Amino acid sequence: MHYTAEQKLWGLAASGVMTRRNDQDLYSLPGMPITERQVVRQRSFLARWWGVRSHKDIIETMAWLKNEGHRAEFEKMKSEAGELAQPAPVLERKALAGYRDRADFVQRNAVRLGEKSLVGWDLSRLISVARWGVSAEYLTEEEAWDWIMPAAQELQKTYSSWEELGESYLDGRFFWSQRRTPKNVAEYKSAVYWLTTNEFSPWVKFDWNLDLKGSAEPIAAGGKVPEPELYYQAVQLDREDLTAEALEVLTRVISEGSVFAKGNAYDKLGDFYSAGRPGLKVDKAKAFRFYEQGAALQNDQSLGVVGLSYYSGKMVKKDFVKAMDCWKRAAEQGNEVGLCNVGLLYAEGKGVQKNPEKARDYYKLATIHGSDTSENNLAWLMLNTPEIWDADEAVRLAAAGVHKLECDYHYNTLTRVLIKAERWGEATESLDKWERFNMRQRNDYDPLKLPAKFKKLRARVEAGQVG
Numbered sequence: 001m002h003y004t005a006e007q008k009l010w011g012l013a014a015s016g017v018m019t020r021r022n023d024q025d026l027y028s029l030p031g032m033p034i035t036e037r038q039v040v041r042q043r044s045f046l047a048r049w050w051g052v053r054s055h056k057d058i059i060e061t062m063a064w065l066k067n068e069g070h071r072a073e074f075e076k077m078k079s080e081a082g083e084l085a086q087p088a089p090v091l092e093r094k095a096l097a098g099y100r101d102r103a104d105f106v107q108r109n110a111v112r113l114g115e116k117s118l119v120g121w122d123l124s125r126l127i128s129v130a131r132w133g134v135s136a137e138y139l140t141e142e143e144a145w146d147w148i149m150p151a152a153q154e155l156q157k158t159y160s161s162w163e164e165l166g167e168s169y170l171d172g173r174f175f176w177s178q179r180r181t182p183k184n185v186a187e188y189k190s191a192v193y194w195l196t197t198n199e200f201s202p203w204v205k206f207d208w209n210l211d212l213k214g215s216a217e218p219i220a221a222g223g224k225v226p227e228p229e230l231y232y233q234a235v236q237l238d239r240e241d242l243t244a245e246a247l248e249v250l251t252r253v254i255s256e257g258s259v260f261a262k263g264n265a266y267d268k269l270g271d272f273y274s275a276g277r278p279g280l281k282v283d284k285a286k287a288f289r290f291y292e293q294g295a296a297l298q299n300d301q302s303l304g305v306v307g308l309s310y311y312s313g314k315m316v317k318k319d320f321v322k323a324m325d326c327w328k329r330a331a332e333q334g335n336e337v338g339l340c341n342v343g344l345l346y347a348e349g350k351g352v353q354k355n356p357e358k359a360r361d362y363y364k365l366a367t368i369h370g371s372d373t374s375e376n377n378l379a380w381l382m383l384n385t386p387e388i389w390d391a392d393e394a395v396r397l398a399a400a401g402v403h404k405l406e407c408d409y410h411y412n413t414l415t416r417v418l419i420k421a422e423r424w425g426e427a428t429e430s431l432d433k434w435e436r437f438n439m440r441q442r443n444d445y446d447p448l449k450l451p452a453k454f455k456k457l458r459a460r461v462e463a464g465q466v467g
Helices: 005-013 016-021 036-050 055-067 069-079 093-116 119-135 141-158 162-176 181-197 230-239 243-256 259-275 284-296 300-312 320-331 336-348 356-368 374-383 391-404 408-420 424-441 452-466
Strands: none
Touching: 005 016, 005 119, 005 141, 016 119, 016 162, 016 181, 036 055, 036 119, 055 069, 055 119, 055 141, 069 093, 069 119, 069 162, 093 162, 119 141, 119 162, 162 181, 181 356, 230 243, 230 259, 243 259, 259 284, 259 300, 284 300, 300 320, 300 336, 320 336, 336 356, 336 374, 356 374, 374 391, 374 408, 391 408, 391 424, 408 424, 408 452, 424 452
16 A cells, blocks of 8 residues: 555644654654664664564564554453452462452453553554664565555554553553553653644644555655655764764754754754763753753753753853743743743742642642652651641652662751651651662761751651650
């Protein structure tokens, strides 16, 4: 069958959640320029995660996803609903835990998912595997399209919108591993949010109900999908420490690329000069100028960096109003740093009227989108705002903050929250973990040189226990 470029791009978009999450090109079949190193890297990935080492393996994997996938196990467990609580005793403990997680998912979601089951999860991954097969040179482009387009047609027939497809993908990921998914579910939710809202997203560009019916006759024009954006070639070169070559490509992107790619290129150049690269010295002033240009093109990462400069007064005069403007524009794109920092400004009342309720709402959104600090920030806000103090919730948030990112700041928040909640035993445990963290971080660790605030908190806890 033959398809138009628009139909093919719709098919690629159906694997958008994984593609966006992996920072790959949504508009090209392989997602990255195919180079010798990329082929090696992609083959290693397919072998590790899919057991694919040949053309035969990848065909069998796609056939499994098409005909069975995880939905076969889901349906089997659904039909055995009465027996789910009694898994086979021969299962090892790890496998048993996974079985129980999946059984619990089936019991909670079988009715809601109905006949659609996990079709979105399985067929979206089939399209991803086909694309990876091309970039690993296990599949020809023609073979890949023969798998991608029927899968896309089935997804379109099963679901009513891009949003529903995104939800189905997340459902399938939870079924696959409830223990692995919570660690990075925010990345996938953020990808879905971007795909459903950003003007550069294929989910926004292409109507869900686009006619995907192919033609038996070759299509005279418009049937070719674009090559990968130059920007993704620069990303690949940077990963291989080929700095000069990456800089050359980024310069071309700025003159030839799409608006979206140009924004990414300016942001990447800012990263190059901010952190340095092999053969490239750090130049903070030059980096900031690139970030400003990225921000002008609405690049969410650059907006976050420029907002921080206005907040801190580094590189520019301190201006909280401008910081809020930058962070709000980043937040509107689902950027977790922007969301968290808008919450911070509402919490502090800088550049805007102080509003703890709005701060709380933004911190919660930032958590959904994968922020490492928003839960800690919200716990600190609760600690210092009597009208929204909730002991149990504050403890949960502060503990989650430490779990995501161990640092003095997060341990300080958790310990203070536990003290206010009068959970003296847990506060002692938090202080002990905090001290062990310092021992791991400092070669010259000396308990007699602990920060004064640490010693004061220890004294407060001991006093509370005695009282």
